Amino acid sequence: MVMPDAERLCLALAEHLRTGLHPDTALVGIHTGGVWVAERLHAALGLKTPLGTLDVAFYRDDFSRSGLHAQLKPSDIPFDVEDRPIVIVDDVLYTGRTIRAAMNEIFDYGRPARIDLAVLIDRGGRELPVCPRWVAHALTLDPDKNLQLERSDAGVLSLRLIDA
Amino acid sequence: MRNPQLNSHGELQHLLTIDGLPREILAAILDTAAPFTEVAEREVKKLPLLRGKSVFNLFFENSTRTRTTFEIAAKRLSADVINLNISTSSTAKGETLLDTVDNLCAMQADMFVVRHAASGAPFLIAQHLAAMGLEHIHVINAGDGRHAHPTQGLLDMYTIRHYKKDFTGLTVAIIGDLLHSRVARSQIHALTALGVPELRVIGPKTLIPTDVAQLGVRVFHDMRAGLKDVDVVMMLRLQNERMQGALLPSPQEFFKYYGLTADKLECARPDAIVMHPGPMNRGVEIDSAVADGPHAVILPQVTFGIAVRMAVMSMLAGN
Numbered sequence: 001m002v003m004p005d006a007e008r009l010c011l012a013l014a015e016h017l018r019t020g021l022h023p024d025t026a027l028v029g030i031h032t033g034g035v036w037v038a039e040r041l042h043a044a045l046g047l048k049t050p051l052g053t054l055d056v057a058f059y060r061d062d063f064s065r066s067g068l069h070a071q072l073k074p075s076d077i078p079f080d081v082e083d084r085p086i087v088i089v090d091d092v093l094y095t096g097r098t099i100r101a102a103m104n105e106i107f108d109y110g111r112p113a114r115i116d117l118a119v120l121i122d123r124g125g126r127e128l129p130v131c132p133r134w135v136a137h138a139l140t141l142d143p144d145k146n147l148q149l150e151r152s153d154a155g156v157l158s159l160r161l162i163d164a
Numbered sequence: 165m166r167n168p169q170l171n172s173h174g175e176l177q178h179l180l181t182i183d184g185l186p187r188e189i190l191a192a193i194l195d196t197a198a199p200f201t202e203v204a205e206r207e208v209k210k211l212p213l214l215r216g217k218s219v220f221n222l223f224f225e226n227s228t229r230t231r232t233t234f235e236i237a238a239k240r241l242s243a244d245v246i247n248l249n250i251s252t253s254s255t256a257k258g259e260t261l262l263d264t265v266d267n268l269c270a271m272q273a274d275m276f277v278v279r280h281a282a283s284g285a286p287f288l289i290a291q292h293l294a295a296m297g298l299e300h301i302h303v304i305n306a307g308d309g310r311h312a313h314p315t316q317g318l319l320d321m322y323t324i325r326h327y328k329k330d331f332t333g334l335t336v337a338i339i340g341d342l343l344h345s346r347v348a349r350s351q352i353h354a355l356t357a358l359g360v361p362e363l364r365v366i367g368p369k370t371l372i373p374t375d376v377a378q379l380g381v382r383v384f385h386d387m388r389a390g391l392k393d394v395d396v397v398m399m400l401r402l403q404n405e406r407m408q409g410a411l412l413p414s415p416q417e418f419f420k421y422y423g424l425t426a427d428k429l430e431c432a433r434p435d436a437i438v439m440h441p442g443p444m445n446r447g448v449e450i451d452s453a454v455a456d457g458p459h460a461v462i463l464p465q466v467t468f469g470i471a472v473r474m475a476v477m478s479m480l481a482g483n
Contacts, residue, residue, distance in 0.1 A: 055199060058211040058478075067175075067482025068213075074199040081207075108208035 006149060006157040009120050009136040010037055014044035016134045017087070017118060021045065025085045028052040030102055031073045033091030033149035036157055037120050041089060049084075052077045059101035081110030087133075091149040093119040096130030121159070123147055168290055171299070175483040178290045178303040179476050181312040182353040190357055194322050197475035201468065203240060213478045214243035217274040221247045222264070223306070224280040229442055229466065230306050230316070234277045237473035243275075261285060262292050269293075275302045275477065283309030283346075302480040310346050315476060316441050317350030319469040321358060323461055324396055326468065327437050331355070335362040337390055337432075338381075340400035340422060340449050341371045343411075347441045348400055352379050366390035367422060370411040387422055391431040397459075399424055399440040402449045415448045425451045429459060437461045 026049040029038025035053050042051045055073040057063075088102050103115060118134040123141045141147060146164045151157055167184055171177040176189055203209055219238040223231050231247065238245045250264065265276070278286040286305040293301050307313040321331075328334055336355055342348045342365055355363050356379065365376055366384045377383055384390030391397065402418060412418050424438065438450075438459045446452045454460060 058199075058213055063213055063482055068196060068478055072196055072199045074202045076202070104212070108206055108210065110207050 001161060003147075003159040003161060004121075004137050006120065006159050010040040010157065011044065013037070013118060013120060013134060013136040014041050016136070017041060018045060020116075020133070021047075021087070022085045024049065025087060026050075026052055026079050026081075027087050027089055028054055028077070028102070028106065030088065030090045030098060031055040033120075034089050036149065036151055037091050038089035040157075041118070050078045052079065052086075054102050054105055056098055056101035056105055059104045061097055061101065075105065077106075077109050081106060081112050083111070083113045085114050085116070086112045087116045087118050089118050091119070092121045092123055092147045093117070093130070093132055093135075094123050094125050096126045096128035099130045100128050120149065121147060168287060168294075171483060173483075176476075176479055177299070177483060178286070178305075179314050179480065180286050180290060180303065180305045182314045182317050182350045182357070183312065185353075185357065187357045187359070190318070190321065190354060193318055193472070193475055193479065194325055196479060197318075197322055197468070197472045200471035200474040200478075203474070204467070204470070209240055210242055211240060211474075212242050214238065214241035214274075214481055217243045217481060218272060219243045219245050219275045219277060219477070220268050220273050221245065221306075222250060222268075222276055222278045222280075223248065224250045224261075224278075224285070225307070226251065227279055227307070229469075230279065230313075233466065233469045234304075234306060234315075234473055237470050237477060238275075238277075240470070241474055241477055243477070261288065265289050265292060266296075269296070269298055269301065273301055275304065275480065277304045277306050278308070279306040280308050283311035285309075304476060304480070307346055310344055310349075312350050313346045313441075314350050315469070315473055316347050317354040318476070319465060319472040320347075320351055320398065320439060320441070321354050322468045322472050323439060323465045324437070326464070327461060328395060331358040331360050334360050334395045335364070335393055336360050336396040336398065337364040337366055337384075337394045338398045338400065339366040339387070339390070339424065341402050342367055342376060342400065343371045343373055344403040345400050351398060352376075352381060356380055364390050364394070368412070368418070387428055388431045391428060394432040395436055397424065397429070397432055397436055397438045399438065399444075399450050401441065401443065402445055404445070415445070419448055419451075423447070423449055423451060424454050426453050426457065429454055439465055442466070 027038045029035035054075045117132040119132045120136050122135045122138040144164050146162050148160050169178045169180050285308050290303045363381045365381050440462045
């Protein structure tokens with residue numbers, strides 16, 4: 001299966017978002033791939049609120065099964081969440097569990113005005129009632145496949161299909 | 165024999181001592197602690213990692229700071245925390261240590277944080293849990309006798325790394341009553357494992373264990389000589405309540421020779437940091453001017469201690 005060009009999808013996603021955003025909207029990228037996409041969107045849209053980042057490891061629902069993974073990144077929310085519209089940005093949307101964890105984490109910083117979701121790829125397979133507002137590309141993958149966003153040393157994003 | 169702290173996958177099951185822990189696990193604990201420091205800045209200072217877990221603080225010896233920071237750490241992880249001040253309860257009525265543990269296991273304990281005057285008590289509990297097939301219950305040593313105080317050693321390492329970034333170029337001095345100090349033992353094992361090239365201990369002959377040089381440290385009895393060009397000054401508390409017999413003429417004389425004053429500190433590097441595990445005896449091992457001075461990082465140590473204990477508890481609970 002040929003994967004779509006991730007850089008082009010980032011540009012397309014930025015165009016989708018451009019019309020629907022409030023001036024105070026803050027983007028929050030989910031480590032690691034979601035942060036890369038959020039950085040692209042933040043630059044393309046020229047948002048004035050600084051970019052937020054989340055590592056949802058502390059909020060995952062499979063912690064008691066799989067423990068903490070090795071390379072935790074600190075979450076960084078450099079703006080006041082209270083009453084602010086927020087867009088969660090992730091690379092690949094699958095079960096929706098990561099998004100559930102991210103929303104829980106955001107609420108520990110305050111009560112946002114609203115939360116929307118923007119993703120590069122929607123691969124189907126939802127296990128929670130999570131519906132993105134913006135999707136750059138939708139496709140259906142078998143559960144034995146994983147889609148990963150990668151970044152080259154030169155900073156170029158690409159999508160890779162691997163066995164789960 | 166397998167390291168009793170590690171499970172069959174080589175992951176941390178209990179934290180009993182730093183001695184024998186591989187550098188990778190020490191580094192992983194310090195790395196994991198870093199994102200936990202940020203939680204203190206939030207509106208809601210809570211993470212759900214230990215939700216539904218019961219953490220029992222078993223303190224057979226008095227402690228304020230260690231017990232409180234363990235309690236805060238567990239509460240910030242959403243655990244239910246039960247504090248048992250055992251010096252005034254069952255043991256006084258004649259119950260054995262392991263009977264106390266069995267009773268708490270019957271109350272669905274998930275983790276024990278243990279402080280005990282007897283060296284090896286937390287190890288005994290871990291061994292007992294394994295024999296009872298209760299491997300899912302974790303034990304953290306919060307200080308046992310003269311043996312170890314691993315979370316103190318780890319929070320000290322976190323503090324050093326925070327200010328000095330790298331261990332491999334440092335000269336570190338541990339000063340004071342090493343003979344009675346479980347803190348010093350944990351510090352020496354951790355500093356050695358993390359690659360500190362020059363480790364010194366400074367104190368009077370009566371308070372330095374005779375075999376300490378075997379741990380790879382240089383022994384100084386003259387404080388100024390020992391402090392020369394030091395990057396990190398780690399003070400120890402003069403353990404008055406542990407002092408037996410005539411090891412010291414008087415606290416005043418100790419202060420004269422081994423108390424950290426601004427004057428003596430000038431022998432160290434200009435950017436040296438001064439640490440102390442608390443509680444401090446001002447005017448005995450450290451002068452107030454130093455304790456409150458620009459080199460002191462004693463209060464940040466306490467704050468980092470919460471993040472380090474959160475990291476240890478989360479890693480154990482996830483393994």
